[in-house]
Amino acid sequence: MNKQMTAADVVAQLEDGMTIGIGGWGPRRKPMALVREILRSDIKDLTIVSYGGADVGMLCAAGKVKKVVFAFVSLDFIPLEPYFRKARQSGSIEVMEIDEGMMLLGLRAAAWGVPYIPTEVGLGTDIVTKNPDIKVVDSPYDDKEWVAMPALKLDVSLIHADRADDRGVCQIAGPDHYMDDWFARAADKTFVSCDEMVDSQYFHDPAQARLVHWERSQTTGVVEIAGGAHPTSCSPAYGFDVPHFKAYTGSAKEETGFQGYLDTFLGANEEEYQQNVGGLDAIRAIELPTY
Amino acid sequence: MNKQMTAADVVAQLEDGMTIGIGGWGPRRKPMALVREILRSDIKDLTIVSYGGADVGMLCAAGKVKKVVFAFVSLDFIPLEPYFRKARQSGSIEVMEIDEGMMLLGLRAAAWGVPYIPTEVGLGTDIVTKNPDIKVVDSPYDDKEWVAMPALKLDVSLIHADRADDRGVCQIAGPDHYMDDWFARAADKTFVSCDEMVDSQYFHDPAQARLVHWERSQTTGVVEIAGGAHPTSCSPAYGFDVPHFKAYTGSAKEETGFQGYLDTFLGANEEEYQQNVGGLDAIRAIELPTY
Amino acid sequence: MTVASDYTLAELCIVAASKAFANDGEVLATGIGVIPRLAASLAMKTSNPDLMMTDSEAWMLSEPNPIGKRGDDHVQANESWMGFSRIFDNVWSGRRHAMLGPTQIDKYGQTNTSALGGTYEAPKVMMLGARGFPGNSISHPNSFFVPSHNTRVFMEGECDFVSSIGYNPERLPKGHSLDDIDIRLIVTDLCVMDFGGPDHQVRLVSLHPGITAAQVQENTAYPVFVEGDIPTTEAPTLEQLAIIAEMDPHNQRAYQIKDNPAGERG
């Protein structure tokens, strides 16, 4: 089965109202080219589940979002995501605000086909008071109450990987795959953009196969988009684009706002976008951050 | 903190009636030298949690066991563990028989400090009817019933690793660490025998550090015992000892039984044991199995 | 594709069992034992190249490994790490199809791998334990291979210990339907069966050459649903035999069914 497709093919499989998980973490290894393709589409009313960064901010700014399931939305070095803030402060989106670890549990519950996983996380906080849909349950084994973190079932997950073969074997070569394996497992369909398509033989080396964090049966489609994580990082290949994120954040304070940002950068397709941000070589030359 | 100790030091920390988890899988990478040290002790009434092999069989045969929590007890190429069978068939041990995946969930629940994890595994089978302590619960999110797999909290875990440093950083270099990370995390104290002590610098190489599957804070003590997994395997260093397992299994049919096995092999300490089985070089020369 | 005239019963069973995986799409095929493993391997190399298989250790493979010692020049076609802990992520996803050989299979398709006779506290014969059967049976499709079709395996009454859920209304968990349970093929040395009869009754699908429906019923302690003319299990093709030989170079399949009979009997 050849699972190669285009970003447009991916967006053609999305529907209004879907729940979409997005891999990566803050400004790190986000499937931004796929997000941009959604920006170019008329898809709307999405529920987004994400360890959020500009993916969430841009989709909010573009009016694509009905609800965000989040523990944070941040660009790390710019702590507050400008367009997510605007959306929250204007009351234009619904939210399910949870703890980072609760999100992991919710993805695992969905992956394992169970309705919830108990945790004490959230007890005593506004996580439980502001989320009436998250139930607190008794345990048959003790006298405590426990948060029943519900499964976060996803219609679709979008992930950016370093490499993939055309059958959907995906490799994350950087030091951290974040929760992307759980996003892949929690979703009915998972679409993966990657910096590089490789032959299946690439993975025969156990050292390479170790970096394949979910099975190809969890991958619905793969899209080769070199530099597709820009402006987020794809360690070890390239870092996140600090000047670009500053321009993005700055746009929120300008009158033209997000539309101005889009007009400057988005383009009609990824080729145009990459030209607008200086080209693929410039993306690949972005230094890795030091933490 | 220097966590190096001897096998005798480990056993000195065990108490009658403890619940002890044992890493490895069937005839693969079992902490057999530590098991043998228990055989030499007067410890008794243990509850053993294990993906069981001869570890379980020997402890049963030696009268150390009150209860076994298991999904299987097997030597793989000899499917039925002879002394576990005898113990079961004579009714001399209590059991909690569960599914392999349920054991994993129980260890995870213990590691995460939650009382249970819901699963549909076990429904409709004698797992639920023969284990009245395993409760079936309703979910607040659907109308189904779910098995509430209880946390398998361990007083102690015993694990065999390939390498460790004296601070308790443990590496499993073989292709599979089985559930050993969860055994380490589920236990109050984890003692690890290893084939080789190394300097901490050994792990600075990311390729080596990737194979460290739990944190040193989960390791209470480390014991250097080259060949300490014998007669089980420690891939990639050595395979399991087929002739030895045949002799072990054969002993169950002889009149001298397990005592005869012990008299022939156990010795007063691991040095004597290794002499009795042909020496460390012979252990290291055992070919890896082909599956 | 030329039909073979000379083949063993084991080879016939491998080919018949491989059909279980033909329409599975992209799932993890787990065949425990020589014949189920060869069945999955054959399916992966012919009818369903999307199947996934492991090396029975810690790697998912893009090409199945031949059984037994492999030459030094064999390059194992790893495609992802698949340690035992990760298997369960696959089991629970439902994207798996296992073919296994339980000791008892009752009229509900419930199986026993654990204990025979006596009491549960002191069984007469202790076997493997429940292993992964409870999880497999409620999570994904399962098929069975039985090398010796007799009334000890297909036994009277209910399994002494129920390791895997079957079509037993009395044990159906709240909120579940019998249709959630997905037992596929049962391949034995006599025939192929499934649970497609009325009310999930066991049903005869095909008879191995020279075997009669009466023989199957005689060796099954509960009624087998037989409707219409029962076809003969398809003989292997030469191409299939060649692949089987390639995947089993040490001919371990010759030791799986007593006396290694020819495929055409009687």
Add this chain to the structure above:
Amino acid sequence: MTVASDYTLAELCIVAASKAFANDGEVLATGIGVIPRLAASLAMKTSNPDLMMTDSEAWMLSEPNPIGKRGDDHVQANESWMGFSRIFDNVWSGRRHAMLGPTQIDKYGQTNTSALGGTYEAPKVMMLGARGFPGNSISHPNSFFVPSHNTRVFMEGECDFVSSIGYNPERLPKGHSLDDIDIRLIVTDLCVMDFGGPDHQVRLVSLHPGITAAQVQENTAYPVFVEGDIPTTEAPTLEQLAIIAEMDPHNQRAYQIKDNPAGERG
């Protein structure tokens, strides 16, 4: 060990904050921000070598990394993989101590990192979100660093959004005790506090040189428990300053407290 006569307030805070980790034994020390991270690094290199720290990415280290760009000859002392998913196994084990900088800390020790003012549906100021605060606060010890001690941080009433559990009896979950909650030190630009007062009231532990208890109270919107003579926060030693300089070669600590004041004020 020679006490330094010349040091910045940031350095004083680092040394004071490092004491939070001194008696922790072998736990993961997570210091978010320059001063907490340097505090944890200092503790690991002096008072508590058993501490564990990460590289803020995916590796546990046996020696902390200096902050900021490191020379090409720097060898990172990895000891295990520690991707973000594995952090939670540590959090939930309780073997962790985090030091963080919330936006609000109320009289219960509850904190807010999420939203200020307005309604929850449309807050006046959206901040980070709850992040890991709910899990941290109920799972393991936590300390706080506040670079500007004022009544907006230590505010009147209850936090606008409670991100982390504190000593609030009204929010105590069933089966839990207030003693299960373990807030350790609060280090600010004025003083060191904890929640060791009567009924878990916030308590003054030490005053930075030149600061009075009245100043602390004035900048805290709820009563601070003050008992007996409050000691002065210990000045760094030269050895400590040398380690801090080594761990912060680009002097990022100079930018953490407004105007980078000297440690001795007034």
